[in-house]
Amino acid sequence: MSVSTKKILIVHAQPEPDSLTAQFAAAARQTLEAQGHRVLSSDLYGMGWKAVFDAQDFPDRADAGRLSFIAESGHAFAAGTQTADVEAEQRKLLAADAVILLFPLWWFGPPAILKGWIDRVYAYGFAYGFEGQGNRLRYGDGLLKGKRALLSVMVGGPAADYGPRGINGPLDQLLFPLTHGCLFYPGMDVLPTHAVYGTGRIGAEAVKAELAAWRQRLVGLFDEAPIPFRRQNGGDYPDRHRLADALAPGREGLMVHVDTGL
Amino acid sequence: MSVSTKKILIVHAQPEPDSLTAQFAAAARQTLEAQGHRVLSSDLYGMGWKAVFDAQDFPDRADAGRLSFIAESGHAFAAGTQTADVEAEQRKLLAADAVILLFPLWWFGPPAILKGWIDRVYAYGFAYGFEGQGNRLRYGDGLLKGKRALLSVMVGGPAADYGPRGINGPLDQLLFPLTHGCLFYPGMDVLPTHAVYGTGRIGAEAVKAELAAWRQRLVGLFDEAPIPFRRQNGGDYPDRHRLADALAPGREGLMVHVDTGL
Numbered sequence: 001m002s003v004s005t006k007k008i009l010i011v012h013a014q015p016e017p018d019s020l021t022a023q024f025a026a027a028a029r030q031t032l033e034a035q036g037h038r039v040l041s042s043d044l045y046g047m048g049w050k051a052v053f054d055a056q057d058f059p060d061r062a063d064a065g066r067l068s069f070i071a072e073s074g075h076a077f078a079a080g081t082q083t084a085d086v087e088a089e090q091r092k093l094l095a096a097d098a099v100i101l102l103f104p105l106w107w108f109g110p111p112a113i114l115k116g117w118i119d120r121v122y123a124y125g126f127a128y129g130f131e132g133q134g135n136r137l138r139y140g141d142g143l144l145k146g147k148r149a150l151l152s153v154m155v156g157g158p159a160a161d162y163g164p165r166g167i168n169g170p171l172d173q174l175l176f177p178l179t180h181g182c183l184f185y186p187g188m189d190v191l192p193t194h195a196v197y198g199t200g201r202i203g204a205e206a207v208k209a210e211l212a213a214w215r216q217r218l219v220g221l222f223d224e225a226p227i228p229f230r231r232q233n234g235g236d237y238p239d240r241h242r243l244a245d246a247l248a249p250g251r252e253g254l255m256v257h258v259d260t261g262l
Numbered sequence: 263m264s265v266s267t268k269k270i271l272i273v274h275a276q277p278e279p280d281s282l283t284a285q286f287a288a289a290a291r292q293t294l295e296a297q298g299h300r301v302l303s304s305d306l307y308g309m310g311w312k313a314v315f316d317a318q319d320f321p322d323r324a325d326a327g328r329l330s331f332i333a334e335s336g337h338a339f340a341a342g343t344q345t346a347d348v349e350a351e352q353r354k355l356l357a358a359d360a361v362i363l364l365f366p367l368w369w370f371g372p373p374a375i376l377k378g379w380i381d382r383v384y385a386y387g388f389a390y391g392f393e394g395q396g397n398r399l400r401y402g403d404g405l406l407k408g409k410r411a412l413l414s415v416m417v418g419g420p421a422a423d424y425g426p427r428g429i430n431g432p433l434d435q436l437l438f439p440l441t442h443g444c445l446f447y448p449g450m451d452v453l454p455t456h457a458v459y460g461t462g463r464i465g466a467e468a469v470k471a472e473l474a475a476w477r478q479r480l481v482g483l484f485d486e487a488p489i490p491f492r493r494q495n496g497g498d499y500p501d502r503h504r505l506a507d508a509l510a511p512g513r514e515g516l517m518v519h520v521d522t523g524l
Contacts, residue, residue, distance in 0.1 A: 015316055016329040051313040051374040054277055067278040069366075070418070070462065104331075108439035109371060112313040112378030118369050135419070139429060156332070157397070160503040164514035167401060167499055169438060173516050177370035177436050200332065237429055241422040252426035253515060254435050 006222060007038045009096035013103040013114040015045035020154045020199050020207065021102050024214055028100060028152075031215045040092045044113045050085065051116030057083055074124035082123065089121040098148040098221055099188065101178075104199070105155045108174045118182050127186040135240065138185050140231030145187030148221065151175060152214070153193055156200035171195055176254045180229055189226035228259040268484060269300045271358035275365040275376040277307035282416045282461050282469065283364050286476055290362060290414075293477045302354045306375045312347065313378030319345055336386035344385065351383040360410040360483055361450065363440075366461070367417045370436045380444050389448040397502065400447050402493030407449030410483065413437060414456045414476070421459040433457055438516045442491055451488035490521040 010028050014021035029039045042049075050056075055067055062075035076082045082090075093099065103110050110118075122128065127144070130137045155162065155171065162171040172179070175193055183190045194217055196202075196210050230236040230243070236259070238244055248256040272290050276283035291301045304311075312318075317329055324337035338344045344352075355361065365372050372380075384390065389406070392399045417424065417433065424433040434441070437455055445452045456479055458464075458472050492498040492505070498521070500506055510518040 018328050045314075045316065049314075051378060052307075052311075053368070053373065053375075054307065066280050069368075106315070106331075107377075107380050107384060108443035109377065111315065112374045112381050113315075115369075115371065115377045116313060116374030119374050122369060158503065160501075163504065165505040165510075165518055167494060167503055167505070167519070168443065169516040169519065170514070173435070174439050174443070176431060177439075181370035181430065181436070232429060239422075241420065241429055242425065243427040243429070248427075252432070253517065254431040255515065256427055257429070257431065 004222075005036050005038065006097040007040060007095050008032050008221070009040045009042065009092045009099045011042040011044065011099065011101045011114070011117065013044045013101075013111045013117075014154075019104070020196065020202070020210070021104055021152075023207070023211060024152055024154075024196075025102050027211050027215055028102070028218060031218045032221075035219070040096060042089060042092065042117070044117060047085075049113055049117060050120070051113045053116065053119040057086065057120060059083070070124050070129075074129060077123040077125040086120050086123070089117065090123070090126055093121070093144060093147075096147060098150065099183075100150045100152060102152040103154070105153050105171075105174075108168065110178060122182070122186070130186070136233075138187075138232055139180075139229070140184065140187060141233055142185065142187030147188045148191060148226070149179075149183040149188040150191040150221065151179060151183075151193040153195045154199045155195055155197045157197065159195075159197040162195075162197065173254050179227065180254070180257060184227075184229045190229065191221075191224050191226050230257050230259050267298050267300065268359040269302060269357050270294050270483070271302045271304065271354045271361045273304040273306065273361065273363045273376070273379065275306045275363075275373045275379075276416075281366070282458065282464070282472070283366055283414075285469070285473060286414055286416075286458075287364050289473050289477055290364070290480060293480045294483075297481075302358060304351060304354065304379070306379060309347075311375055311379060312382070313375045315378065315381040319348065319382060321345065332386050332391075336391060339385040339387040348382050348385070351379065352385070352388055355383070355406060355409075358409060360412065361445075362412045362414060364414040365416070367415050367433075367436075370430065372440065384444070384448070392448070398495075400449075400494055401442075401491070402446065402449060403495055404447065404449030409450045410453060410488070411441075411445040411450040412453040412456065412483065413440060413445075415458070416461045417457055417459045418462040419459065421457075424457075424459065435516050441489065442516070442519060446489075446491045452491065453483075453486050453488050492519050492521050 010025055012025040032039050058072040058076050060081035103114050130142045161168045179190045243256055272287055274287040294301050320334040320338050322343035365376050392404045423430045441452045505518055
């Protein structure tokens with residue numbers, strides 16, 4: 001293995017082997033392995049991933065009388081009593097230098113099976129409440145700090161619907177709960193989302209072109225500049241809750257948390 | 263039953279009977295029934311709702327060789343070969359005059375079990391592709407037109423984190439994929455989200471006050487003004503894709519789709 005060999009976790013959420021999502025997952029594996037990297041894989045449908053976060057996730061309860069997800073999650077993580085499937089995914093995340101999530105956009109978000117991967121794997125102490133510090137180490141700090149993350153999303157509708165004034169809303173804002181809220185939150189550097197639009201009616205030639213563009217995109221996985229989300233502890237949030245008045249003055253909303261220099 | 267009797271579907275996604283979500287669901291039922299309304303209920307955890315949308319949803323496939331969710335969903339809906347659980351939820355939605363979704367905010371979105379309720383129940387022909395019209399009848403038009411919808415969300419963190427410049431992003435924008443993308447899309451009038459913040463550390467007195475405020479809120483369920491989302495077919499989107507240049511000039515992002523008169 002060369003000095004530059006990295007580990008990449010590929011998570012994908014589409015059961016049809018011939019789907020664009022599955023083709024993208026296979027192309028990513030092949031491309032990254034050809035570069036000398038090592039690929040870890042979580043084919044959520046193939047694994048029969050349990051999507052629903054519930055009492056079964058806590059075989060050894062801290063409080064058998066009342067189910068608190070935060071308390072039981074923290075207890076199970078600290079005591080080593082998490083379920084084997086959750087532990088395995090956490091180990092992959094910790095081993096990975098980069099994480100790629102591939103999925104079709106369903107109702108403007110991830111399929112339930114992928115949301116359930118986040119819900120269950122993102123334990124208290126692992127992805128939040130890091131080092132017993134409450135909310136102190138998040139948004140740029142956390143256990144997954146230094147890793148890279150990338151969404152690769154198959155969108156049925158046309159790009160125009162997801163543009164700056166498109167009727168569905170801009171894709172980067174629809175996915176903000178995932179990029180900022182799930183990936184940047186525990187410390188990862190998040191690359192701009194790779195989207196393929198119009199997948200509902202895509203033809204064979206266009207698929208070829210999209211696969212080629214995807215392979216090309218992956219070449220820069222470790223060089224590309226991430227989305228400049230503002231770090232909680234970099235000075236932009238003096239009280240750790242609100243953006244400082246002097247930054248993005250007069251603006252509000254999701255995008256003030258991206259440091260565009262304005 | 264009086265002339266003003268309505269049917270309300272309450273969907274909730276929290277398995278702990280003592281949770282704030284479950285208490286809110288129970289209070290809603292009681293309050294609405296006391297007003298003379300009829301309540302339909304979907305306790306997703308209690309029902310053991312299947313969250314994952316997969317091949318099992320299509321016992322009678324149009325194409326056994328390749329799984330296309332859109333094609334199979336449309337086929338199953340039209341042919342009457344959907345699974346019984348999905349059909350039952352569709353019947354409840356059709357019967358309801360208002361729909362209330364209650365859930366804890368997990369990673370800035372609904373728990374997987376609720377996302378999976380949308381993924382599976384929102385069939386092609388039912389919630390999209392209405393009347394074989396592709397994208398023509400959506401965002402204010404559709405099968406669920408005229409019904410009201412309301413999210414009631416339990417948020418662990420403090421309100422400041424979800425304010426206009428709060429570090430997590432404004433709650434109404436984080437939930438836009440659900441309010442605009444899942445509720446307004448098939449035609450429902452969506453009321454402003456009812457949020458309770460700081461539920462991670464809430465005390466008994468505060469719970470009492472929040473329950474009282476929730477009961478009060480429900481009194482206006484059929485009178486309150488909905489979020490003024492722009493209708494696709496009301497003239498604001500001349501090409502059905504992009505907001506007209508003359509509206510919200512110079513602005514972009516999710517919030518241009520709310521008609522604030524600016």
